[in-house]
Amino acid sequence: MKSIFKNKIYLVLVFSLILAFVLCQTNLVWADAKKVVKIGFIDPLTGPTAAIGIGAKNSAELAVQQANASGEFTYEIQLVAEDDASDPATGVAAALKLCSDSDVVAVISHFNSPVALATVHTFHRFGVAQIMPSSIHPDVTRGNDYKEVSRICADNIAEHNFGVDLVVDKLGYKKWSSIYDTSSYGDNCNNNFKKILEERGGVLLSEDGISVGTKDFRPILNKIKELKPEAIYFGGLTTEAALCKRQMHELGMDDIVFFGVTGLDSETFNEIAGPTAEGTIIVGKLALGEDSDFVKAYKAAGFSEPYEATGPYAYDAIGIILEALKKVGPDRKAIVDYIADPDFEYHGVIGLTKLDEDGQSVTGGLTLKVSRNGKWVPWSE
Amino acid sequence: MDNPDTRSNYSQRLYKKIGYFLIIIVTEVIIFYMFINFLSLKGIDYKLFLFVLPIIAFFVLQRYQKIINFVKESHSQCNSFSIIFMILLLIFIPFLFKDNPYLLHICIMCGLYLITALGLNIQLGSTGMVNFAFAAFFGVGAYTSALLAVNFHFSFWLGILAAIIISALFGLLIGSLTLKSTGFYYALVTMAFQIIFHLLVNNLRFTGGSGGISNIPFPTIGKYSFSSSLNIFGINLPYQANYYYLVLAIALFSLYLAKRLYNSRTGLVWNAIREDEIAAKCQGISVNKGKLEASAIGAIFGGMAGAIYAHYISFISPESFTFHFSVVLICIVILGGLDNILGVAIGAVLLTVIPEKIRFFAEARMLFYGIIIIAVLIFKPQGLVPERIRKYNFLNFKKDSI
Amino acid sequence: MLKINGITTRYGTVEILRDVSLNINEGEIVALLGANGAGKTTTLNTIIGLVKPIHGNIYLEDMRIDKMKTSKIIKAGISMVMENRGIFPDLNILENLRIGALYEKDEKSINKTLKEIYDLFPILKERENQLAGTLSGGEQGMLSIGRGMMSKPKIMLLDEPSLGLAPMLVDGVFEAIKRINNEGTTILLVEQNAVKALKIASRGYVLQKGQIVIEGPVKELKENEVIKKAYLTI
Amino acid sequence: MVLVINQVITGLMLGIMYALIASGFSLLFGVLNVVQFAHADVCFLGAFVSMAVMTFLSKIEFFPTWLVIFFTIIFAVIITGIIGTIIEKICVKPFRKSPGLIILLSTVAVGFIIREGIKIFYPSGASPKFFPLSFPQWAFSMGGVTIRFSNIMIIIIAGIIYFLLSLFINKTKIGLQIRATSQNVEAAQVLGIDLDKIFMITFFLASTIGAVAGILNGMYYNIVKFDMGLMGGIIGFSAAVMGGLGNIYGAIIGGLILGIVESFTMAFVPGGSPYKEIFAFIVVVLFLLFKPSGILGKKVIEKV
Numbered sequence A: 001m002k003s004i005f006k007n008k009i010y011l012v013l014v015f016s017l018i019l020a021f022v023l024c025q026t027n028l029v030w031a032d033a034k035k036v037v038k039i040g041f042i043d044p045l046t047g048p049t050a051a052i053g054i055g056a057k058n059s060a061e062l063a064v065q066q067a068n069a070s071g072e073f074t075y076e077i078q079l080v081a082e083d084d085a086s087d088p089a090t091g092v093a094a095a096l097k098l099c100s101d102s103d104v105v106a107v108i109s110h111f112n113s114p115v116a117l118a119t120v121h122t123f124h125r126f127g128v129a130q131i132m133p134s135s136i137h138p139d140v141t142r143g144n145d146y147k148e149v150s151r152i153c154a155d156n157i158a159e160h161n162f163g164v165d166l167v168v169d170k171l172g173y174k175k176w177s178s179i180y181d182t183s184s185y186g187d188n189c190n191n192n193f194k195k196i197l198e199e200r201g202g203v204l205l206s207e208d209g210i211s212v213g214t215k216d217f218r219p220i221l222n223k224i225k226e227l228k229p230e231a232i233y234f235g236g237l238t239t240e241a242a243l244c245k246r247q248m249h250e251l252g253m254d255d256i257v258f259f260g261v262t263g264l265d266s267e268t269f270n271e272i273a274g275p276t277a278e279g280t281i282i283v284g285k286l287a288l289g290e291d292s293d294f295v296k297a298y299k300a301a302g303f304s305e306p307y308e309a310t311g312p313y314a315y316d317a318i319g320i321i322l323e324a325l326k327k328v329g330p331d332r333k334a335i336v337d338y339i340a341d342p343d344f345e346y347h348g349v350i351g352l353t354k355l356d357e358d359g360q361s362v363t364g365g366l367t368l369k370v371s372r373n374g375k376w377v378p379w380s381e
Numbered sequence B: 001m002d003n004p005d006t007r008s009n010y011s012q013r014l015y016k017k018i019g020y021f022l023i024i025i026v027t028e029v030i031i032f033y034m035f036i037n038f039l040s041l042k043g044i045d046y047k048l049f050l051f052v053l054p055i056i057a058f059f060v061l062q063r064y065q066k067i068i069n070f071v072k073e074s075h076s077q078c079n080s081f082s083i084i085f086m087i088l089l090l091i092f093i094p095f096l097f098k099d100n101p102y103l104l105h106i107c108i109m110c111g112l113y114l115i116t117a118l119g120l121n122i123q124l125g126s127t128g129m130v131n132f133a134f135a136a137f138f139g140v141g142a143y144t145s146a147l148l149a150v151n152f153h154f155s156f157w158l159g160i161l162a163a164i165i166i167s168a169l170f171g172l173l174i175g176s177l178t179l180k181s182t183g184f185y186y187a188l189v190t191m192a193f194q195i196i197f198h199l200l201v202n203n204l205r206f207t208g209g210s211g212g213i214s215n216i217p218f219p220t221i222g223k224y225s226f227s228s229s230l231n232i233f234g235i236n237l238p239y240q241a242n243y244y245y246l247v248l249a250i251a252l253f254s255l256y257l258a259k260r261l262y263n264s265r266t267g268l269v270w271n272a273i274r275e276d277e278i279a280a281k282c283q284g285i286s287v288n289k290g291k292l293e294a295s296a297i298g299a300i301f302g303g304m305a306g307a308i309y310a311h312y313i314s315f316i317s318p319e320s321f322t323f324h325f326s327v328v329l330i331c332i333v334i335l336g337g338l339d340n341i342l343g344v345a346i347g348a349v350l351l352t353v354i355p356e357k358i359r360f361f362a363e364a365r366m367l368f369y370g371i372i373i374i375a376v377l378i379f380k381p382q383g384l385v386p387e388r389i390r391k392y393n394f395l396n397f398k399k400d401s402i
Numbered sequence C: 001m002l003k004i005n006g007i008t009t010r011y012g013t014v015e016i017l018r019d020v021s022l023n024i025n026e027g028e029i030v031a032l033l034g035a036n037g038a039g040k041t042t043t044l045n046t047i048i049g050l051v052k053p054i055h056g057n058i059y060l061e062d063m064r065i066d067k068m069k070t071s072k073i074i075k076a077g078i079s080m081v082m083e084n085r086g087i088f089p090d091l092n093i094l095e096n097l098r099i100g101a102l103y104e105k106d107e108k109s110i111n112k113t114l115k116e117i118y119d120l121f122p123i124l125k126e127r128e129n130q131l132a133g134t135l136s137g138g139e140q141g142m143l144s145i146g147r148g149m150m151s152k153p154k155i156m157l158l159d160e161p162s163l164g165l166a167p168m169l170v171d172g173v174f175e176a177i178k179r180i181n182n183e184g185t186t187i188l189l190v191e192q193n194a195v196k197a198l199k200i201a202s203r204g205y206v207l208q209k210g211q212i213v214i215e216g217p218v219k220e221l222k223e224n225e226v227i228k229k230a231y232l233t234i
Numbered sequence D: 001m002v003l004v005i006n007q008v009i010t011g012l013m014l015g016i017m018y019a020l021i022a023s024g025f026s027l028l029f030g031v032l033n034v035v036q037f038a039h040a041d042v043c044f045l046g047a048f049v050s051m052a053v054m055t056f057l058s059k060i061e062f063f064p065t066w067l068v069i070f071f072t073i074i075f076a077v078i079i080t081g082i083i084g085t086i087i088e089k090i091c092v093k094p095f096r097k098s099p100g101l102i103i104l105l106s107t108v109a110v111g112f113i114i115r116e117g118i119k120i121f122y123p124s125g126a127s128p129k130f131f132p133l134s135f136p137q138w139a140f141s142m143g144g145v146t147i148r149f150s151n152i153m154i155i156i157i158a159g160i161i162y163f164l165l166s167l168f169i170n171k172t173k174i175g176l177q178i179r180a181t182s183q184n185v186e187a188a189q190v191l192g193i194d195l196d197k198i199f200m201i202t203f204f205l206a207s208t209i210g211a212v213a214g215i216l217n218g219m220y221y222n223i224v225k226f227d228m229g230l231m232g233g234i235i236g237f238s239a240a241v242m243g244g245l246g247n248i249y250g251a252i253i254g255g256l257i258l259g260i261v262e263s264f265t266m267a268f269v270p271g272g273s274p275y276k277e278i279f280a281f282i283v284v285v286l287f288l289l290f291k292p293s294g295i296l297g298k299k300v301i302e303k304v
Helices: A002-033 A050-070 A088-100 A113-126 A156-170 A184-199 A218-227 A238-250 A267-277 A293-301 A311-328 A332-340 B004-039 B047-061 B065-077 B079-096 B101-126 B134-152 B156-177 B183-203 B240-263 B265-275 B277-282 B287-313 B323-336 B341-379 B394-400 C040-047 C070-075 C093-101 C107-120 C122-126 C137-150 C167-182 C194-200 C218-223 C225-232 D002-032 D039-057 D065-095 D100-121 D149-171 D173-183 D185-190 D195-221 D228-243 D248-268 D273-290
Strands: A036-043 A076-083 A104-109 A129-132 A149-151 A175-181 A203-210 A231-235 A257-260 A281-284 A345-348 A351-354 A367-372 A375-378 B230-232 B235-237 C002-011 C014-024 C029-034 C055-060 C078-081 C155-159 C186-191 C203-208 C211-217 D139-142 D145-148
Touching (some): A036 A050, A036 A311, A050 A076, A050 A311, A076 A088, A076 A311, A088 A104, A088 A113, A088 B287, A104 A113, A113 A184, A129 A311, A156 A184, A156 A367, A175 A218, A184 A203, A203 A218, A203 D273, A218 A238, A218 D002, A231 A238, A238 A257, A267 A367, A267 A375, A281 A375, A293 A311, A311 A332, B004 B101, B079 B101, B079 B235, B079 B240, B101 B134, B101 B240, B101 B265, B101 B341, B134 B156, B134 B287, B134 B323, B156 B183, B156 B287, B183 D228, B183 D273, B230 B240, B240 B265, B240 B287, B277 B287, B323 B341, B323 D100, B323 D228, B341 D065, B341 D100, C002 C040, C014 C029, C014 C040, C014 C186, C014 C211, C029 C040, C029 C167, C029 C194, C040 C078, C070 D185, C078 C137, C093 C137, C107 C122, C107 C137, C122 C137, C137 C155, C137 C167, C194 C218, C203 C218, C211 C225, D002 D039, D002 D149, D002 D173, D002 D228, D002 D248, D039 D065, D039 D100, D039 D195, D039 D228, D065 D100, D065 D195, D100 D228, D145 D149, D149 D173, D149 D195, D149 D248, D173 D185, D173 D195, D185 D195, D228 D248, D228 D273
Parallel strands (some): A036 A076, A036 A104, A104 A129, A129 A149, A175 A203, A175 A231, A231 A257, C029 C186, C078 C155
Antiparallel strands (some): A281 A367, A367 A375, B230 B235, C002 C014, C203 C211, D139 D145
């Protein structure tokens, strides 16, 4: 008798759970009455880089909310957010899911390049426009001739060209050490940096790969200290970079310049590195002032997470699709053609976006930044 | 000639047979219908009740053992009919999903996970080796066939053969290195291998590093490429249907193979090793040989699935073969039921479909994944389909032994 | 003192004990005889609550104990000496003994009991600080009996104390059991060695396939033909 | 030489963190004979709990800073211990009679729940967090060898923890019961040891040590992230197994070896830093090849 009783309790529990979710979802189910046009969104919402994905998702959400509120569209626009968990197979599944839904007219996707490399074929096959606000691997756009695929941020090569101009040519640091993480991103960074540095006459004294999640950089830094480089290049993401910078301070390496690219562009870096972040130079994505419309709107919308570096790009990517919707209407093919048009131009939060024949942005809104008093500020000296 | 007695006996048996067939058809159609409904759920809507209701009905029915017994009896009496009918239903799936390749994709992934989990079950379930390196076996298969296809233009079919051979060798290698360790020590060593594998493919140049390998060619049969849409009786099926039928065929073959292995002497030897290595040794069983066999044969299943996966997604990178994937595979086997092929099949399907279906929780997805696993375990602390006591029918036993 | 009324236990679907009733009076030594697999150990496990009966009840004095947790039953005044000794190999002898007196708060009374045990088994005193895993089989047996005495139980259950001992040692063990009994502890003795057991017991029960088949005072049992044939012929 | 000493110091720090996590694994395995796979997640949960407690306490104005820090650590450790016992109640106890692998699975699921739970319910839990507590930055240098206040403090704290732990295990009545249970569960039960209670206490103990490890980790590296438990768990478990599961001293040795191997690989193997885990795990595999039951592990008694 007891076990039956137990089962009943669980059944009641399961039921109440289900009921709760039904109640949560009802407003979505019944809102279908108006015609809906969906814009897909895929980014890592779980897993190690979830923070960035969530920031981008909120920004995209904001753009969609604004479009709906503006009343310029006769239909309701909906953002369908999917998770790729930084995993290519999951990414492909998510892409297939969105492409199979005929209401989805275009998709914004992928922070992680491996995922992007895996899904471009899917979008090409279904003829759905895919705009990438944040992946960085050059091959995503340059490795294929799909006109569905475009990217509005600068790729890795452009970032490094931009940054090396300053730190090597203008500031004159020639002796470098490189630390990079062995993810696809960090690996690319290191290769591109090395190539460009050597073109401009710099010397790379050491290269050290670290796996993502490394916390102790002291062994590497101890070693680098003895090589006496003028500057350290970091190819990776904020967490590791901030720890590395902190430990550089501990080991008395404050006189060595710390330089990185967009992977470091998050206020989390300053938060974790604290006062030791001072003087770090990065190629940042974009410096939005506190008074810019996007930042104000984002704050007003009351999202609990920061928009992260990719937020404005995601916002602009949605902007481009909205523009296309206005011009050519909710049709997959027309949108692809609209974006692939050589004369296509878009003025958004990140400035002017212009795409070359690969669908790669030639402008991409890069800014040099330096850490001053716990904040990234645009380089001005 | 027939006296009326035997004739009425005959007709009675006929009626019974028809009854069995009907029961089989009804139960399988219900299960199939539930599965289809569950797959095509979009968020939470009324369809969920079509899924939940039969489950509740099942719990209610448990109090009427007679009905359950009758259903069980009909399935075991007309075994081949029930299998054939299920296969027919499965063949029918692409037609249902012809406008929704995403659902077909989930079905393919179910198949691949099923094949892999069957391989792991041989080690984890039958032999009691807690292998945390199974994603590496999967990865070895995937990388072998992908590298051969991209660098040396091997066809898919040769590639899958190579994948089987290489992964079997890899299984033997790991098996021979771990012969001495048992229990959790074995678990740790395999864990170490898993991480070493992941870091190696991530850092080595020839595997494409962390960027992985892209543009893996599609399989072809003669001139027919798997990337073109399949046309049957004038109905256009999406290109995934090609893979679906390929995976279905291989999955069925793997199920058959696993069943044969389970019933064979080898399967019994594995069980003996799992229960008590020393006792097995005393019975003259070569424990080392049994363990190596389990390593190699399990690896073959994994490598085969990995090769298909590589060609299907047409892109692989180290991220797909992480420790996390190993853990998911272990969850499948334990949750489904150790050393129970039906259980593993159910576990594979559920744990592939559930994460996809709870996508609408977005960020909370993995949280619910965990909660669901624990909830299921509280309901069924031995796994969904607990291990069965071996039934001995000596005539059958002889027939099935390899 | 200990009253077992018609207990039935099950392992899976197999019934191990069927309607077993025992009655042990204060100050007695009661022997529970039976062949391998008759259910003797299961009976003891049921008394201390490791196995829960599906029918029947067990009373210790006036307390019903069959629904209680093992730790509560032990606290109520039963101790058990396990068949395989159940010593803790990496604890020393003193620690092994002290763990027997888990619920005794009074340090003085513990020391007193310890002294009694050392009197009974002087060898334990000598090896007080030695790890129990290094003891010989006989010494381990003494240790486990001594440990059973530590909680000063009202009734002590002994599971095959003579198992695996050299014949010379067996006599010593039974001697010790007798002495423990003389000091006022009731004893339920499970044995295969019926000859020795019946020598010190006052009453006996015979278990066969999970059922009590014969019971009575030792005198009667000794004369019972079945017992003579099955258990007393050596 | 200076470099070597510096590496030894960093390796030692890393090793102590691993050792503390590994001790929890070993303690739990020794007593319950199960591997609690979410243990490392519990450790880092401890760090998050302490952050939450600290934000709460620092709102009380009349508390001086040192009192806030003191209470933060005390509360965080106790709360984490209680969370540990809750895990035991829900995810270990119901399956004690099922095959051992079921507990493995359920604790793996607990790991999922803890990681994702932190991410969702902790304010912006997805991004890495700056850990508010840290040691004073004093340091003295001797011919290039830098010894920091934090290094000394970590060694002292770890020492105190292990001293208290061994005192508890070896000198108290509960400790005696824990040791007895780990050696022979059946006999322990027959002697009237309340297994439920002992298991609960063990979980509490392991989780509190874990919380200390998590907090020390946060104080030393100044960062916590929700998914740190994943790698921490693998390495902590490796250290425990390498030392011999169930043996706390073994866990310490295992942890230290792994820490030093990692730091040496990063510094002295050319291009070796991406392979530091590979080296660590190769060491583990080699150890187990020659000593299949760990460094201090007892030989598995072969009964026939």
